[in-house]
Amino acid sequence: MKVLLAALLFAAACCQAQPLPSWSDGEAKARIVTFVQAVTDEKSRDYVAAADRVAVFDNDGTLWAEQPVYFQLAFMAEQIKAAASSHPEWKDNKAFKAFMAPDKSELMKMSHKPLLALVGVANSGMTVEAYDKTIRDWLATARHPRFNRPYTDLVYKPMQELLAYLRANGFKTFIVSGGSVEFMRPWAEVAYGIPPEQIIGSQQEVKLETRDGKPVLVRGPKFAFVDDGPGKPVGIYRSIGKRPIAAFGNSDGDLQMLQVTMAGEGRRLALLVHHDDAEREYAYDRKSRVGRLDEAWDEAKARNWVVVSMKNDWTRVFAFEK
Amino acid sequence: MKVLLAALLFAAACCQAQPLPSWSDGEAKARIVTFVQAVTDEKSRDYVAAADRVAVFDNDGTLWAEQPVYFQLAFMAEQIKAAASSHPEWKDNKAFKAFMAPDKSELMKMSHKPLLALVGVANSGMTVEAYDKTIRDWLATARHPRFNRPYTDLVYKPMQELLAYLRANGFKTFIVSGGSVEFMRPWAEVAYGIPPEQIIGSQQEVKLETRDGKPVLVRGPKFAFVDDGPGKPVGIYRSIGKRPIAAFGNSDGDLQMLQVTMAGEGRRLALLVHHDDAEREYAYDRKSRVGRLDEAWDEAKARNWVVVSMKNDWTRVFAFEK
Numbered sequence: 001m002k003v004l005l006a007a008l009l010f011a012a013a014c015c016q017a018q019p020l021p022s023w024s025d026g027e028a029k030a031r032i033v034t035f036v037q038a039v040t041d042e043k044s045r046d047y048v049a050a051a052d053r054v055a056v057f058d059n060d061g062t063l064w065a066e067q068p069v070y071f072q073l074a075f076m077a078e079q080i081k082a083a084a085s086s087h088p089e090w091k092d093n094k095a096f097k098a099f100m101a102p103d104k105s106e107l108m109k110m111s112h113k114p115l116l117a118l119v120g121v122a123n124s125g126m127t128v129e130a131y132d133k134t135i136r137d138w139l140a141t142a143r144h145p146r147f148n149r150p151y152t153d154l155v156y157k158p159m160q161e162l163l164a165y166l167r168a169n170g171f172k173t174f175i176v177s178g179g180s181v182e183f184m185r186p187w188a189e190v191a192y193g194i195p196p197e198q199i200i201g202s203q204q205e206v207k208l209e210t211r212d213g214k215p216v217l218v219r220g221p222k223f224a225f226v227d228d229g230p231g232k233p234v235g236i237y238r239s240i241g242k243r244p245i246a247a248f249g250n251s252d253g254d255l256q257m258l259q260v261t262m263a264g265e266g267r268r269l270a271l272l273v274h275h276d277d278a279e280r281e282y283a284y285d286r287k288s289r290v291g292r293l294d295e296a297w298d299e300a301k302a303r304n305w306v307v308v309s310m311k312n313d314w315t316r317v318f319a320f321e322k
Numbered sequence: 323m324k325v326l327l328a329a330l331l332f333a334a335a336c337c338q339a340q341p342l343p344s345w346s347d348g349e350a351k352a353r354i355v356t357f358v359q360a361v362t363d364e365k366s367r368d369y370v371a372a373a374d375r376v377a378v379f380d381n382d383g384t385l386w387a388e389q390p391v392y393f394q395l396a397f398m399a400e401q402i403k404a405a406a407s408s409h410p411e412w413k414d415n416k417a418f419k420a421f422m423a424p425d426k427s428e429l430m431k432m433s434h435k436p437l438l439a440l441v442g443v444a445n446s447g448m449t450v451e452a453y454d455k456t457i458r459d460w461l462a463t464a465r466h467p468r469f470n471r472p473y474t475d476l477v478y479k480p481m482q483e484l485l486a487y488l489r490a491n492g493f494k495t496f497i498v499s500g501g502s503v504e505f506m507r508p509w510a511e512v513a514y515g516i517p518p519e520q521i522i523g524s525q526q527e528v529k530l531e532t533r534d535g536k537p538v539l540v541r542g543p544k545f546a547f548v549d550d551g552p553g554k555p556v557g558i559y560r561s562i563g564k565r566p567i568a569a570f571g572n573s574d575g576d577l578q579m580l581q582v583t584m585a586g587e588g589r590r591l592a593l594l595v596h597h598d599d600a601e602r603e604y605a606y607d608r609k610s611r612v613g614r615l616d617e618a619w620d621e622a623k624a625r626n627w628v629v630v631s632m633k634n635d636w637t638r639v640f641a642f643e644k
Contacts, residue, residue: 051517069451128559172519185563195373195561197494198519206559208552208578215581224560225546230530237450237528237539238546239561241507241518256530259537 005062017164021315022158028313031306032162035269039245040169046267050170054244056236056257057163059177059184059201061250061291062273063192065154067282068145069104069290072183076119083122093118108289114225120204124221128182128206130221136186149320155191157321158314159248159273163192166246173235174244176236177201178253200235202227228243232257250275255296258305269306272296277311284289339489343637344480350593350635353628354484357591361567362491368589372492376566378558378579379485381499381506381523383572385514385615387476389604390467391426391612394505397460399426406445415440430611438545441527446543450504450528453541458508471642477513479643480636481570481595487513488568496566498558499523500550500575522557522603523559524549535626554579572597577618580627594618599633602643 023029038046039053060066077099081285090096095114098107107115123131144151174195175184181201188194205220225233233256236244247254247261250273258270274293276283285293300307310317345351360368361375382388403520417436420429429437445453463490466473485495495504497516503523510516527542549557555578558566559579569576572595580592596615598605607615622629632639 051511172518181560181563189373197376197496197561199563203560206556208555208582214585215555215578217555217582233530233537233539234528238503238525239502239519241521256537260530260539265538 020161022161024313024315026313028306028308032165032269032271035246035267036166036169038267048245048266052242052245053166053169053171054174054240054242055166055171055246056174056176056200056240056244056248056261057192058232058249058251058254058257059175059179059188062248062254063155063159063163063175064151065144065156065281066291067275067284068180069108071144071151071154073104074142074151075135075183076123076139077156078142079134080118081124087121087318089216090118091186097177105289120221120223123204124219126209126219128217128219131182131264132186135183139187147318152187152191153320154318156314157272157319160319161194163194167193168239171246173198174236174240175199175201176227176232176257178226178232180204200227200239201210202231228253228254233260236260245269247271247312248273249296251293252296253291257300258296259299262303262305270300270303271308272300272305273308273310276309277317279311279313280317281310342480342483344483345538346635346637348635350628350630352635354487354591354593357568358488358491360589360601361451369475370567370588374564375488375491375493376496376562376564377488377568378496378498378522378562378566378570378583379491380571380573380576380579381501381510381515383597384570384576385477385481385485385497386473387466387478387603388613389597389606391430393466393473393476393500394501395426395429396464397505398445399462400460401456402440402444409443411570412440427611429541438548442543442545445526446541448541449533450541453504454508457483457505461509473511474509475642476640478595479638479641482514482641484570487515489515493568495520496558497521497523498549498579500548500553502526512579519540521564522561523551524553538560550575552578557583558582563578567591569593570595571618573613573615574618575613577621580618581621584625584627592622592625593630594622594627595630595632598631599636599639602639603632 019033020029038044039048041047057063060070080099084090095110095118098110139150139152142151143149144154147154166173173194175188177184179201181199181203184199184201185196188199202223203225205222205224206217207220209216209218209302243264244261246269248271249258262268262270274285275281285297341355342351360366361370363369379385384394402421406412417432417440420432461474464473465471466476469476488495495516497510499506501523503521503525506521506523507518510521524545525547526540527544527546529542531538531540565586566583568591569580570593571580584590584592595602596607607619
């Protein structure tokens with residue numbers, strides 16, 4: 001209890017002093033701070049009780065990088081490679097060939113359905129514990145092709161600060177990602193301060209079986225839930241049961257989550273991260289196959305949502321930058 | 323922040339003084355307290371970090387009463403009655419007739435499948451907000467047939483104390499119920515201190531639609547997930563992503579949840595509430611159609627799980643008792 005109190009006092013002290021140090025003093029930061037002050041000030045007409053201060057964050061491209069391909073795809077390619085010898089029938093499978101090609105451009109052009117079908121099979125049959133270990137092992141050794149660092153180094157420092165700032169102001173923070181929950185759970189608590197039970201994502205079916213006399217959960221080949229696009233508000237409803245008052249995304253897959261957040265009563269915040277910094281990170285939007293920002297960008301402009309320019313609004317992108 | 327600190331200090335002070343006041347000084351209480359002390363004592367070999375102190379509770383028959391029929395069934399009968407005029411095809415439907423009969427004994431004998439199919443249709447088509455309102459309205463006016471009180475008065479005082487005691491010792495408490503999440507969310511935070519996002523339950527499908535130009539979530543007729551029996555460990559895995567270290571139930575529907583909890587490493591606690599108090603509540607077990615306790619009871623005996631006698635271990639059952 002003492003540790004918890006100390007942590008709370010520290011969090012309160014640290015982040016009221018100078019919130020969001022990696023953010024430039026521009027419009028984006030000002031609008032975030034104004035919003036947080038308004039909903040936490042008991043005298044404000046925009047005041048929101050702490051229990052309803054729910055903030056949801058997309059992961060890929062919002063909290064960490066997603067280029068040149070979604071990091072989970074790189075992991076899944078490994079899984080597919082590892083499973084290939086048990087699946088001779090994949091030989092002529094288009095999705096399999098695209099996954100195995102050194103150049104991932106074909107992969108990014110394919111429709112989701114055959115990819116998910118292959119991914120589902122390759123990521124099934126094992127217990128959830130065995131699968132978790134595979135992910136942890138991969139994360140420990142895999143390196144990002146451009147930055148030559150563990151993928152988990154590619155989290156955005158300004159967003160880590162934003163998460164901590166919101167929590168210091170009584171918010172409960174959730175990830176709502178198109179990626180699989182299993183892929184985020186091993187590292188999100190350290191990287192973002194978000195525990196496994198506050199991560200919403202896509203899920204393959206799991207089933208209770210008995211192996212060696214013990215009850216175990218075994219992964220099935222089908223997706224039970226795809227948490228993307230219109231699936232995101234559904235995932236939020238299922239897992240949180242409250243409409244968020246703040247939503248953070250970066251691509252068209254986040255559009256419905258932001259729309260549903262903003263459709264509620266009272267003061268709300270919608271924010272899009274725009275990747276316009278090829279030097280420190282990547283520059284892409286309307287035409288990208290990964291994290292396309294097109295329709296959601298138009299909506300953000302039409303509705304005056306906050307659009308963050310990584311180049312101008314963030315004084316630093318990654319913690320490892322000098 | 324000040325309010326939160328005060329609440330934490332109060333919680334710490336109140337519950338360390340005299341834990342579980344509505345529990346008799348018997349074996350059940352002693353084993354709970356010993357377990358909590360062991361996993362929270364940093365010097366103990368059984369110590370568990372706070373982040374892993376996950377405790378899961380069945381709801382019906384474990385946290386509140388479930389006789390003469392699951393309370394949600396009484397609500398659903400109302401929903402079916404209200405929807406009947408739009409469904410002339412139900413006239414000869416067996417499940418419909420069983421729901422409409424004043425005597426619910428036929429209903430309790432039927433298999434789940436046709437009941438769920440009917441319930442699904444009757445509880446669909448509306449937005450999630452409209453459905454939530456129906457539940458709140460029903461809870462505000464419906465009365466338990468024996469106690470003539472709102473159903474939410476039928477929560478067990480000793481279990482409320484147990485939830486608070488666990489939380490004061492750093493546990494995170496979750497409901498894992500065969501009932502629908504929607505039916506618990508409106509009142510569980512007040513009754514148990516468990517917020518909507520820590521309630522796992524059965525779920526009908528919901529879908530994002532546009533109505534009157536606004537994005538809304540609309541309930542579909544099918545069940546997306548049934549959180550009972552072997553479904554409970556699956557629901558826990560999906561929503562929490564950690565194996566609980568303590569599980570509390572009362573019937574065969576909780577067996578797999580308790581088994582999976584106990585199959586982990588380290589010290590764990592499994593507890594069953596045995597309804598043996600016809601005077602203050604109800605007495606039922608192996609032959610009951612509601613909350614049958616048969617296979618799980620044998621397992622509890624074989625594995626030395628804690629079995630609570632409501633009659634002997636609880637000095638009071640409900641808060642409204644004199």
